[in-house]
Amino acid sequence: MKFIIDANGGDNSPSEIVKGALEALKTVDCEICLIGIEEDINKELEKYSYNAEKVSVVNCTESITCEEAPARAVRRKKDSSIVKGITMVKEEEGDVFISAGSSGAVLVGATLILGRIKGISRPALASVYPILGSEPSLLVDAGANADCRVENLVDFAIMGSVYMEKVLGRINPRVGLVNNGAEEEKGSELTKKAYQALKETPLNFIGNVESREVPDGVCDVIVTDGFTGNALLKLTEGLAKHIMKLLVDKFTADARSKIGALALKPKLYEVKDEFDYSEYGGAPILGVKGGVIKIHGSSDANAVKNAIIKAVPFVEKKVVRTIEKAIENIE
Amino acid sequence: MKFIIDANGGDNSPSEIVKGALEALKTVDCEICLIGIEEDINKELEKYSYNAEKVSVVNCTESITCEEAPARAVRRKKDSSIVKGITMVKEEEGDVFISAGSSGAVLVGATLILGRIKGISRPALASVYPILGSEPSLLVDAGANADCRVENLVDFAIMGSVYMEKVLGRINPRVGLVNNGAEEEKGSELTKKAYQALKETPLNFIGNVESREVPDGVCDVIVTDGFTGNALLKLTEGLAKHIMKLLVDKFTADARSKIGALALKPKLYEVKDEFDYSEYGGAPILGVKGGVIKIHGSSDANAVKNAIIKAVPFVEKKVVRTIEKAIENIE
Numbered sequence: 001m002k003f004i005i006d007a008n009g010g011d012n013s014p015s016e017i018v019k020g021a022l023e024a025l026k027t028v029d030c031e032i033c034l035i036g037i038e039e040d041i042n043k044e045l046e047k048y049s050y051n052a053e054k055v056s057v058v059n060c061t062e063s064i065t066c067e068e069a070p071a072r073a074v075r076r077k078k079d080s081s082i083v084k085g086i087t088m089v090k091e092e093e094g095d096v097f098i099s100a101g102s103s104g105a106v107l108v109g110a111t112l113i114l115g116r117i118k119g120i121s122r123p124a125l126a127s128v129y130p131i132l133g134s135e136p137s138l139l140v141d142a143g144a145n146a147d148c149r150v151e152n153l154v155d156f157a158i159m160g161s162v163y164m165e166k167v168l169g170r171i172n173p174r175v176g177l178v179n180n181g182a183e184e185e186k187g188s189e190l191t192k193k194a195y196q197a198l199k200e201t202p203l204n205f206i207g208n209v210e211s212r213e214v215p216d217g218v219c220d221v222i223v224t225d226g227f228t229g230n231a232l233l234k235l236t237e238g239l240a241k242h243i244m245k246l247l248v249d250k251f252t253a254d255a256r257s258k259i260g261a262l263a264l265k266p267k268l269y270e271v272k273d274e275f276d277y278s279e280y281g282g283a284p285i286l287g288v289k290g291g292v293i294k295i296h297g298s299s300d301a302n303a304v305k306n307a308i309i310k311a312v313p314f315v316e317k318k319v320v321r322t323i324e325k326a327i328e329n330i331e
Numbered sequence: 332m333k334f335i336i337d338a339n340g341g342d343n344s345p346s347e348i349v350k351g352a353l354e355a356l357k358t359v360d361c362e363i364c365l366i367g368i369e370e371d372i373n374k375e376l377e378k379y380s381y382n383a384e385k386v387s388v389v390n391c392t393e394s395i396t397c398e399e400a401p402a403r404a405v406r407r408k409k410d411s412s413i414v415k416g417i418t419m420v421k422e423e424e425g426d427v428f429i430s431a432g433s434s435g436a437v438l439v440g441a442t443l444i445l446g447r448i449k450g451i452s453r454p455a456l457a458s459v460y461p462i463l464g465s466e467p468s469l470l471v472d473a474g475a476n477a478d479c480r481v482e483n484l485v486d487f488a489i490m491g492s493v494y495m496e497k498v499l500g501r502i503n504p505r506v507g508l509v510n511n512g513a514e515e516e517k518g519s520e521l522t523k524k525a526y527q528a529l530k531e532t533p534l535n536f537i538g539n540v541e542s543r544e545v546p547d548g549v550c551d552v553i554v555t556d557g558f559t560g561n562a563l564l565k566l567t568e569g570l571a572k573h574i575m576k577l578l579v580d581k582f583t584a585d586a587r588s589k590i591g592a593l594a595l596k597p598k599l600y601e602v603k604d605e606f607d608y609s610e611y612g613g614a615p616i617l618g619v620k621g622g623v624i625k626i627h628g629s630s631d632a633n634a635v636k637n638a639i640i641k642a643v644p645f646v647e648k649k650v651v652r653t654i655e656k657a658i659e660n661i662e
Contacts, residue, residue, distance in 0.1 A: 067514075132577045146511055146519035180477055180561040183398075188477035188558045211562040212569035227519045230511040231542040231559055235566055238543035243574055243602065246463045250598040260594025267581040267588055271574065 009101020020304025070104030176219030281310025340432020351635025401435030507550030612641025
């Protein structure tokens with residue numbers, strides 16, 4: 001198994017990227033290819049001891065920034081880590097490409113270079129959604145497609161179910177459609193039609209879920225358009241951070257509280273950790289003919305390490321092939 | 332000033348509704364008209380002492396449930412509290428109608444009976460969005476219109492600004508558009524166009540806001556379509572509840588934590604209270620020619636009392652007339 005790691009994207013590259021990749025190598029039997037500015041990567045590699053047979057470096061001379069228009073950047077910058085890395089996956093020189101770089105460019109690159117799985121109209125970003133005190137759900141689409149049609153939502157549900165079952169090990173995952181009411185007749189034009197279409201699939205569709213219930217883990221696969229999915233994911237991140245910050249402020253406001261806070265510190269950290277995306281691995285782009293995983297732009301070594309570890313079943317369980325089969329069967 | 336209170340809607344009517352209305356009477360110089368099943372209301376009224384000159388009761392013989400199709404229910408059930416109450420506002424027998432009943436019926440009733448303000452294509456629900464440790468923002472649309480066009484979002488921004496300034500006293504309120512990226516060119520088809528349209532208004536438009544920033548209070552008026560608004564509001568409610576519950580569970584899991592939790596109890600309650608919607612008053616339907624305020628279906632006496640108190644500036648500052656003028660000026 002070989003992972004191609006983008007060492008020229010995100011806020012902490014190449015230092016944290018290289019560090020995380022080498023840490024993963026301690027627990028996963030795999031090869032790592034680091035792609036980026038060779039000189040900088042080598043400087044980082046020198047800091048560690050590792051099995052040199054398992055690590056290779058590929059140089060690139062161009063960079064794609066988050067400010068660039070993704071499609072244009074992917075078409076022009078052939079020698080960027082994103083374009084070269086995804087091309088290596090296409091040419092079977094690696095199993096999965098992992099990047100903390102521009103989400104738009106990774107998505108467009110994956111779609112243009114690898115191509116879509118037959119029957120999938122729009123690839124989607126599948127992100128783990130943390131459920132406090134329990135196993136996470138999976139949110140599809142987490143932001144790849146701001147405007148969706150009914151068939152896109154059905155594809156998201158199918159791909160999400162396959163990923164949930166194969167990679168996250170959830171049997172017969174419950175699929176819920178994010179909606180503004182629980183009843184079948186509630187919703188926007190899109191969700192009303194999507195409800196009917198999802199009912200016709202062989203999936204374990206449990207109906208509409210209101211976003212109020214999402215944090216309780218009422219379903220395993222949370223299906224929604226990319227605009228709403230992005231809003232839910234970011235609000236969860238922002239609100240959790242805000243609540244935890246406020247609690248810490250209040251808990252350290254006076255002497256009595258400080259004593260209490262000291263006793264509760266481990267528990268507070270437990271809750272904080274549950275929201276820590278770096279623990280959950282990256283977000284795969286589902287629906288393209290190859291493994292591409294996006295990690296947060298601010299990923300540290302721990303996030304990189306976990307993204308690699310959690311990507312192992314993606315390869316082992318042949319997620320791409322399984323989605324292809326699932327789509328064939330349904331059609 | 333006279334408030335028409337729906338005493339035949341919501342989970343706790345008429346008992347909590349009557350109790351809350353009488354409590355408001357102690358602090359607000361106004362008249363209260365309770366509309367519902369006269370016999371039941373009178374039974375509740377007997378439990379309290381109050382100034383009988385300020386309280387009247389109107390009987391109704393029909394009820395609209397949340398399960399009914401709103402438009403059909405409003406057209407048929409002329410003797411329901413919702414239809415009668417809104418009609419009283421139209422006929423100037425009261426200033427504001429407040430209901431914990433079916434949101435759909437209240438919205439449709441307000442639109443059909445009172446009519447839309449000239450230039451407003453779609454009335455919207457404006458809900459206070461709690462900002463921990465600070466003054467709340469206002470979310471428009473909080474769920475009235477699942478599918479929106481650009482002009483609807485512009486109307487929401489104008490109406491929200493007027494309400495924020497007149498009722499909540501925020502000078503020159505900052506208007507933010509919920510979007511999946513901060514940059515001008517980001518977004519769905521709808522939000523990209525809405526951004527350009529909002530730029531042309533004389534409002535204090537600060538651009539796109541990502542939902543991650545919403546809990547920090549980055550803007551005073553949060554503009555979005557009703558589907559997304561509903562999702563944001565409900566997720567906030569659900570996630571806050573979930574986090575607080577988990578904290579309490581963890582804080583009482585062992586002896587050491589219990590001691591800490593005891594010291595922090597007042598602080599925990601402070602945070603919990605900030606999410607308590609009953610403190611913030613109800614959600615007005617903006618864009619109709621009269622005062623109609625929706626309160627949560629599970630409202631207790633405290634929520635009813637606060638809805639009345641917070642509705643006073645709605646009447647005093649002539650919000651309906653001010654919106655009419657704002658729309659005229661912009662057009």
